[in-house]
Amino acid sequence: MSNKRVLSGIQPTGNLHLGNYLGAIKNFVAMQNEFQCFYMLADLHALTIKTQPKNLKESILNTAASFLAAGIDSKKNVIFCQSKVSSHAELSWILNCIARIGWLSRMTQFKEKAGSNKEKASVGLYTYPILMSADILIYKATHVPVGDDQKQHLELCRDIATKFNTDYENNYFALPEPIIPKFVARVMSLRDGCKKMSKSDESDLSRINLTDTKDQIVQKIKKAKTDSDPINENIFEKNSKRYEAQNLIKIYSNLKSETLDTVLNNFNGKTFYDFKKELSELLVEKICPISEKIKQYRSDDKELINILKIGSEKANDTAEKTILEIKKIVGLL
Numbered sequence: 001m002s003n004k005r006v007l008s009g010i011q012p013t014g015n016l017h018l019g020n021y022l023g024a025i026k027n028f029v030a031m032q033n034e035f036q037c038f039y040m041l042a043d044l045h046a047l048t049i050k051t052q053p054k055n056l057k058e059s060i061l062n063t064a065a066s067f068l069a070a071g072i073d074s075k076k077n078v079i080f081c082q083s084k085v086s087s088h089a090e091l092s093w094i095l096n097c098i099a100r101i102g103w104l105s106r107m108t109q110f111k112e113k114a115g116s117n118k119e120k121a122s123v124g125l126y127t128y129p130i131l132m133s134a135d136i137l138i139y140k141a142t143h144v145p146v147g148d149d150q151k152q153h154l155e156l157c158r159d160i161a162t163k164f165n166t167d168y169e170n171n172y173f174a175l176p177e178p179i180i181p182k183f184v185a186r187v188m189s190l191r192d193g194c195k196k197m198s199k200s201d202e203s204d205l206s207r208i209n210l211t212d213t214k215d216q217i218v219q220k221i222k223k224a225k226t227d228s229d230p231i232n233e234n235i236f237e238k239n240s241k242r243y244e245a246q247n248l249i250k251i252y253s254n255l256k257s258e259t260l261d262t263v264l265n266n267f268n269g270k271t272f273y274d275f276k277k278e279l280s281e282l283l284v285e286k287i288c289p290i291s292e293k294i295k296q297y298r299s300d301d302k303e304l305i306n307i308l309k310i311g312s313e314k315a316n317d318t319a320e321k322t323i324l325e326i327k328k329i330v331g332l333l
């Protein structure tokens with residue numbers, strides 16, 4: 001087994017969508033043959049925003065089913081719930097004492113999520129990137145596949161690891177590399193090309209869920225915002241404001257594994273009416289088999305829970321070794 005190790009996670013809040021798939025899960029699947037991979041349901045992170053306990057439980061099972069349905073192999077990889085490995089929370093506390101308040105204050109995702117009333121946001125939402133750093137460092141992960149929106153959190157993780165190495169033990173932590181997809185690092189909302197596709201957007205029309213049916217996908221693409229100009233190379237010119245058009249073309253290019261130039265050439269001069277038909281077909285071809293498999297996995301929750309249990313045991317074996325070393329390094333008995 002190579003000494004390259006992957007850790008990544010997804011919050012089990014609501015349905016996973018095309019952004020999670022293209023930004024993260026596709027890379028999770030691609031990396032499983034080359035790396036030792038830990039894929040985590042970030043259920044403790046899900047508590048940073050108020051959730052109904054019943055909904056959280058459902059989302060945990062749905063997310064686990066989505067991982068498997070998208071092609072993550074539970075025999076090759078460790079699939080587990082963050083809350084079942086207590087060393088994450090323990091290391092998070094130690095890293096809280098290493099990270100600086102100034103570093104956290106710069107996190108743009110906190111500013112976006114907390115909105116205008118920061119005083120009312122949970123402390124967990126603020127310290128969230130420190131728990132995320134603990135998730136990565138407890139496995140001494142070398143590579144972290146994420147969408148572009150998590151880049152800043154990864155930079156923070158590297159800063160924390162560097163300070164730990166400087167304060168306590170040189171080279172203890174390797175600095176983890178973010179693995180961010182080149183072409184669609186950030187999938188945008190189907191209703192607003194300047195907003196990220198997100199589970200929390202009020203409009204379900206803004207996203208393609210991995211559980212959507214063929215009819216829902218076709219409807220959503222039909223209603224997706226575009227402009228009235230034909231497709232041509234100016235879509236990606238420097239000052240182009242055709243954000244919605246850019247988003248749809250990038251989604252198509254990623255799913256079809258074709259370069260942007262090829263896609264632009266093939267559709268040059270055509271309208272979005274024609275393009276949307278082909279995009280819908282492609283999405284149905286790629287997403288519907290996943291949604292079918294999610295249903296199949298959800299029809300046997302006992303098996304899903306068993307997979308998570310086996311994963312948690314494996315994750316614990318690795319994480320416990322690290323936390324014991326770290327406690328010793330920082331001087332705890």
Ligand code: TYM
Pocket residue numbers: 007008009010011012019020021022023024042045131132133135136144145146147148149150184185186187188196197198
């Ligand atoms: P979360 O649950 O918000 O998103 C999960 C993954 O999906 C990516 N993603 C997107 N990529 C492209 N376009 C989009 N519109 C889009 N929306 C989401 C995210 O970048 C992410 O990779 N903090 C993390 C979860 C986490 C984690 C970790 C990740 C907890 N601990 C340790 C990596 C390592 C989060 O909230 O992701």
